[in-house]
Amino acid sequence: MQAYKIGSYALVVEPKRCKGCALCVYSCPKQILFLNGSGKIAVKEIEPCIFCRICEMRCPDFAIWVEKALTPGPSPVMTHGRGVA
Ligand code: SF4
Ligand code: SF4
Numbered sequence: 863m864q865a866y867k868i869g870s871y872a873l874v875v876e877p878k879r880c881k882g883c884a885l886c887v888y889s890c891p892k893q894i895l896f897l898n899g900s901g902k903i904a905v906k907e908i909e910p911c912i913f914c915r916i917c918e919m920r921c922p923d924f925a926i927w928v929e930k931a932l933t934p935g936p937s938p939v940m941t942h943g944r945g946v947a
Contacts, residue, residue: 866908870931873911877902879925886917886926895926 865872882901892910895903895917903926918927 864905865929866905866911867931868908868911868913871913872929872931873905873908873913873917873926874929875903875905875926877904877925879923881923881925883922885920885922889916889920891916 863874863876863878865874877898877900880901880903882897882903884897886903887895887897891914892912894906894908894910896906898904913928915928921927
């Protein structure tokens with residue numbers, strides 16, 4: 863599992879759950895997602911991410927989601943599971 867953080871938000875990916883269907887890749891309005899050499903979800907660059915949750919809603923295997931930190935700052939405390947709004 864890997865978390866890409868900007869401010870109080872994070873995009874979290876869990877490649878072990880990913881089956882490589884690419885639904886999220888084609889749905890992302892910022893085109894920042896891709897499948898790596900192993901056919902698993904990966905993030906090109908996090909800066910353009912607007913944390914819209916489209917990838918989260920598209921993924922049938924809960925392998926990518928957005929989390930909001932409970933406290934803002936450089937080391938936010940992450941929520942568990944698929945996160946809260
Ligand atoms: S939250 Fe939105 S912009 Fe960010 S990776 Fe997912 S679909 Fe793309
Ligand atoms: S939608 Fe889910 S299972 Fe499909 S490529 Fe994206 S992260 Fe992997």
